[in-house]
Amino acid sequence: MDDSKIHELKLFVESCQSDPSILHNPSLGFFKTFLQSLGAKIPPASTPGAENGHTSNEDIVESDLELDDSDVVKPDDDPPQKMGDLSIEVSDESRDLAQSLKSKAIEAISEGNLDEAIDHLTEAITLNPSSAILYATRASVYVKQKKPNAAIRDADAALKINADSAKGYKTRGMARAMLGHWEDAAHDLGLASNLDHDEEIGSTLKKIEPNVHKIREHRRKYERLRKEKKVRATEHAKQKTKAETEDVKASTQTYGEVVSICKASELETRLTASSKSNQLAILYFTATWCGPCRFMAPLYTSLASKYPKVVFLKIDIDEASDVAAKWSISSVPTFFFTKNGKEIDKVVGADKSSLENKLAKYAS
Template sequence: MAMAGESSFEDEIMESDIELDGEVVEADNDPPQKMGDPSVEISDEKRDEAQLCKKKGIDALSEGKLDEAIEHLTEAVILNPSSAIVYATRAGVFVKAKKPNAAVRDADAALKINPDSAKGYKSRGMAKAMLGKWEDAAHDLHMAAQLDYDEEIGTELKKVEPNVHKIEEHRKKYERLRKERDMKKADMEKQRKHAEEISAASAALKDGNVIAIHSSSELETKLKAASSLSRLVVLYFTAGWCGPCRFIGPVYQSLAEKHRNVVFLKVDIDELNSVAHLWNVSSVPSFFFLRNGKEIDKVVGADKNGLERKLAQHGSS
């Protein structure tokens, strides 16, 4: 069962929106572009032809003819699928065409062929930025800068890094709030368990009555319940054949009715000889005053005044 206020606290730490800068484009969902077959044997003739197609693609790009550039570079990819630079170049064209998913596919292919492809990292970083994947974008752009820095990479990083910083700060804030929530939930659970223990302890102790103990486990349960409630306990050892016990018995009951915040227990030494032996009972009636299960005082004999005095002394402490 949820504690009061828990759901509202959950609402408070829900991850909020972050105001990020930079243009994010709608992801392109076109069918994947044609890719080269890496198992194809590449002749020198095909390699030269691919180089020519690549040049045509770059020329078309310089004229702003993006579709034409992609066509030429696609021919180059098919002719020479082992060229990382061709894939990376086409990835760059896809970035300019605002087709980031296609750019990522080409950049992945380039980096698979050449893990040190600066152009592959650059194109993928710019594509990731277009998709709003700022942290991935920053990683790739930093890799590109380490391999072959240029001004375009620096400009892109200036756009990307502020968003990465905002995300990191937001994550730290969210993590702090999450920890605070968990601590509060743990504290609430602790309070709930404590309340259950108090309730169970109160139910186990009969205020205003003398509780007869019939087993060592029952005595342990009552002492534990009294400790959880920080109550004083009077443990009375008696016997059916004891004349003074018959005299003090009604007095003990009246004291229980008067001191309702004190736990009054009674053990018959003939019924529980082992318990009497454990408490070193040498004569009856004997009264042990306990707090937290430990003896703090004792009265031996049918001493009504002594019992009242000890109760006055320890009952309020």
């Protein structure tokens, strides 16, 4: 294995150490089974949100997934069984003796003497360690003894020797079903069925398929919820960005220009911004039907260019009637001078000189 692969493996192991719940991911079922086959203790899966006394309905949780686990057994934690040495050269004599021991094991199995069968098969494996069928047969005995981890170790050994071992897939699938690893079990049994179907495979598949179906539907459901949550989060972020952009736009003074105000919130934002920067702000209340307003409009625009540090605001009383009502406008044009959020003076009517004089006074 090259250094980069070893480094990746090290990072993965460190992740598992910091968060063992990773091992309960269905896609890592094979690795979890491997660890358990070596006698490892896997911490139970924690329920998202349990630390806070609640469970998020948008995370995958097993509490709302009802499965038939009536045949699930407690994982066996016996020391790993004796395996053969693949490096030895097997003689014809050893091979024949191993076959004889296998026959004795089959007879012991038929008589219900499972421990005796294990002893015969273990001796046979020692004599002929390259025989996949010996490991697969011993795996089937461990299945009968309800020792799924031991069965998986033997099935893995059989499949390493012969990747097309139907009995290897069958015994591993049945062992995984005993541990409640439903999807992994269904996968193995499906491969076994394709290679050499029998009634036991069919009946086991029939029993575990409802659980597999529930798990997959469960996963699809929460994948859909996660996608919907992501869409909502994206939309919320867009709306927030849009609102922030509008606020920034509204709060940014356009120097040398007259800014039209259409609603009360815009005026509040502008006045707040001018207060923070200690700027003079002028509110010009006008109306499209007002002749004197049209007379004052060009002057107001030119004054905005002349005093770029002053905030020039224009409010049409018909478009922003709520603003006009708040400021008690009884006639137009009316000009309010404000600073630090407070009214400091005003001009009522089309009085150009008064407007210019007061502006010069307060803008200095």
